[in-house]
Amino acid sequence: MGSPYPPGPRWPAAVQSVLFQRHRARFLPAVARRYGDVFSLKVPSYADHLVVFNRPEHVKEIFAADPRDLHAGEGNQILGPVMGEHSVLLTDETEHARARRLLMPAFNGASPRGYRDLVASIARAEVDQWNANIELRALDRMNALTLEVIMLVVFGVTDPYTRDQLAPRLHRMVDISPIVLLGWVFPSLGRIGPWKRFCDNQNEIDALLYTEIDRRRDAADLSRRTDVLSRLLQAGYQSDDAPLTDAELRDQLVTLLLAGHETTAAALAWTLHELARHPDIQHRAYLAAHDNDDRYLEAVLKESMRLHPVIASTARKLTRDQVIGGWHLPAGTVVNTSILLAHQRPDGFPNANAYRPDRFLGSEVAPNTWLPFGGGVRRCIGAGFSLMEGAAILREILTRYTLTPSAGNGPERGRVRNITNVPRRGARIAITPRHSVTQGQSTDPLRVS
Numbered sequence: 415m416g417s418p419y420p421p422g423p424r425w426p427a428a429v430q431s432v433l434f435q436r437h438r439a440r441f442l443p444a445v446a447r448r449y450g451d452v453f454s455l456k457v458p459s460y461a462d463h464l465v466v467f468n469r470p471e472h473v474k475e476i477f478a479a480d481p482r483d484l485h486a487g488e489g490n491q492i493l494g495p496v497m498g499e500h501s502v503l504l505t506d507e508t509e510h511a512r513a514r515r516l517l518m519p520a521f522n523g524a525s526p527r528g529y530r531d532l533v534a535s536i537a538r539a540e541v542d543q544w545n546a547n548i549e550l551r552a553l554d555r556m557n558a559l560t561l562e563v564i565m566l567v568v569f570g571v572t573d574p575y576t577r578d579q580l581a582p583r584l585h586r587m588v589d590i591s592p593i594v595l596l597g598w599v600f601p602s603l604g605r606i607g608p609w610k611r612f613c614d615n616q617n618e619i620d621a622l623l624y625t626e627i628d629r630r631r632d633a634a635d636l637s638r639r640t641d642v643l644s645r646l647l648q649a650g651y652q653s654d655d656a657p658l659t660d661a662e663l664r665d666q667l668v669t670l671l672l673a674g675h676e677t678t679a680a681a682l683a684w685t686l687h688e689l690a691r692h693p694d695i696q697h698r699a700y701l702a703a704h705d706n707d708d709r710y711l712e713a714v715l716k717e718s719m720r721l722h723p724v725i726a727s728t729a730r731k732l733t734r735d736q737v738i739g740g741w742h743l744p745a746g747t748v749v750n751t752s753i754l755l756a757h758q759r760p761d762g763f764p765n766a767n768a769y770r771p772d773r774f775l776g777s778e779v780a781p782n783t784w785l786p787f788g789g790g791v792r793r794c795i796g797a798g799f800s801l802m803e804g805a806a807i808l809r810e811i812l813t814r815y816t817l818t819p820s821a822g823n824g825p826e827r828g829r830v831r832n833i834t835n836v837p838r839r840g841a842r843i844a845i846t847p848r849h850s851v852t853q854g855q856s857t858d859p860l861r862v863s
């Protein structure tokens with residue numbers, strides 16, 4: 415009997431692994447050109463058999479499947495030592511569904527809008543520190559800014575001492591190297607070198623978090639507080655689910671931090687990079703920012719995430735033999751929804767290499783073609799929040815500055831940092847204050863006369 419898997423490259427698994435993890439932006443389109451819309455890869459230890467899909471009908475089938483048949487948590491176990499066993503990213507079925515029920519209200523519906531003023535004031539404080547007429551590495555500034563947002567909005571940490579203690583430690587935790595992650599297979603490594611430093615840092619973060627959880631539980635104003643931690647402490651008392659234990663709270667908080675901070679920073683860095691290179695689009699975004707119109711700002715963010723997907727794919731592991739996309743795949747196969755390939759499909763996105771936010775203003779973008787936040791029961795919990803956050807931050811920047819690419823900086827290629835796709839050179843841009851525009855004579859390259 416032949417192999418049940420769709421065809422794919424025959425190179426050694428180690429070579430495929432490196433190409434998939436590190437050079438996917440060029441590797442995956444090349445494989446798709448050679449083997450078509452569905453192909454197999456060998457990417458140990460992530461997946462001995464990885465089947466990559468990107469057609470809208472296949473994406474729909476995978477995202478709509480029964481979560482008992484397709485496990486996402488199982489595929490993320492490598493993050494266990496950092497995020498903890500209870501993390502919503504690592505669990506499946508009943509435990510996962512309960513975690514989502516408890517977490518979602520803090521992120522859903524009216525909640526993102528409720529955080530908007532707080533995000534705007536944090537962004538204003540950051541932008542206030544920028545010097546006029548300087549060059550910025552947008553990625554660094556956006557990382558600092560989104561970390562501050564997460565600490566205030568998610569942890570609700572307002573006490574300056576705790577914030578000063580937490581910020582550098584969280585920064586070190588997010589900067590985890592792949593070597594440290596892979597080394598967790600050998601727990602005894604925790605006593606030496608980078609693994610020991612990582613463990614010490616993590617223990618210090620845990621101590622700070624548990625103290626904060628204790629303090630918050632007893633806070634007199636708990637029911638009036640709007641941060642995610644305070645909402646989580648009350649969730650469960652208002653539903654049929656058992657409330658989260660302290661250990662569960664710790665795991666979910668660390669997960670939200672790691673999943674929600676670098677991703678939004680990368681999306682914003684790509685957006686600022688593209689806006690600096692497209693003065694006409696920047697001008698429209700400026701007008702939208704000026705008029706408090708989020709629709710165009712969100713379209714700009716969405717198009718940046720389309721052209722530069724922050725996360726390249728989602729993964730689900732088959733718990734039983736089943737048919738997906740017409741292929742009879744055995745239990746244990748990992749099915750991969752390639753966000754990167756889906757966003758480049760000419761049938762979904764005509765002129766796919768062009769940066770054109772207008773696509774997102776009408777009904778041009780069909781379902782199951784734009785997938786930066788994944789889908790189905792595992793769709794990103796922070797999707798609405800990050801769009802609100804991105805728009806609020808763009809508004810503060812664009813109403814104060816015009817952006818131009820810094821000297822000699824052409825279009826940037828991506829590189830994989832942790833698991834996110836960031837601009838290789840950090841998206842360096844020059845900023846010029848808008849208030850230097852005087853009537854009739856302007857330093858603003860975007861000014862229309």
Ligand code: HEM
Nearest residue numbers: 673674677678681724725728787788789792794795796800
């Ligand atoms: C531009 C920003 C972001 C991008 C591109 C992004 C992308 C993603 C993707 C692709 C997934 C996997 C979905 C799947 O498997 O179908 C995911 C899951 C998740 N994201 Fe985000 N994310 C972003 C921001 C955030 C924020 C701000 C938070 C929270 C503060 C967050 C929290 C989560 C959580 C908790 C999950 C796990 C959901 C589950 O497994 O049920 N993300 N995100």
